[in-house]
Amino acid sequence: MLGNVKGKVTIITGSASGIGMAMAYKFAEAGSVIVIADLNLDAAILVANDIKNMHNVETFALTMDVTNEKQVNDGVAAVVAKFGRVDCLILRTTQTFI
Numbered sequence: 631m632l633g634n635v636k637g638k639v640t641i642i643t644g645s646a647s648g649i650g651m652a653m654a655y656k657f658a659e660a661g662s663v664i665v666i667a668d669l670n671l672d673a674a675i676l677v678a679n680d681i682k683n684m685h686n687v688e689t690f691a692l693t694m695d696v697t698n699e700k701q702v703n704d705g706v707a708a709v710v711a712k713f714g715r716v717d718c719l720i721l722r723t724t725q726t727f728i
């Protein structure tokens with residue numbers, strides 16, 4: 631069961647598909663702002679747009695390879711620039727990288 635994530639800014643890595651994507655829909659259903667951070671930007675954009683339409687929350691899609699420190703730093707900086715903060719970070723990429 632989710633706590634109160636309404637209005638919180640949540641980054642979920644590896645969320646353009648699979649478990650991360652399912653978590654993104656659940657957090658959005660609970661009112662969270664959702665950042666889809668994934669290797670696959672095209673898929674991330676599709677998911678972010680679908681979540682926005684379905685749950686009427688702000689979403690943001692960006693390219694992030696969690697094994698690339700610069701992409702992680704740049705991605706987090708882009709989120710802070712857009713939303714002012716990061717409240718929740720969920721690392722949901724392939725288990726090899728966690």
Ligand SMILES: NC(=O)c1ccc[n+]([C@@H]2O[C@H](COP(=O)([O-])OP(=O)(O)OC[C@H]3O[C@@H](n4cnc5c(N)ncnc54)[C@H](O)[C@@H]3O)[C@@H](O)[C@H]2O)c1
Nearest residue numbers: 644646647648649650668669670694695696697723724725
């Ligand atoms: N789906 C299940 O029921 C299940 C159950 C147990 C374990 N797992 C394991 O959990 C892991 C994820 O499973 P899934 O079903 O969500 O997989 P998935 O392949 O559907 O999703 C993984 C996502 O992570 C992204 N990704 C991969 N490498 C990345 C990286 N370096 N940086 C950022 N994003 C990256 C991919 O583009 C993809 O969108 C796998 O290792 C899988 O074996 C899955």
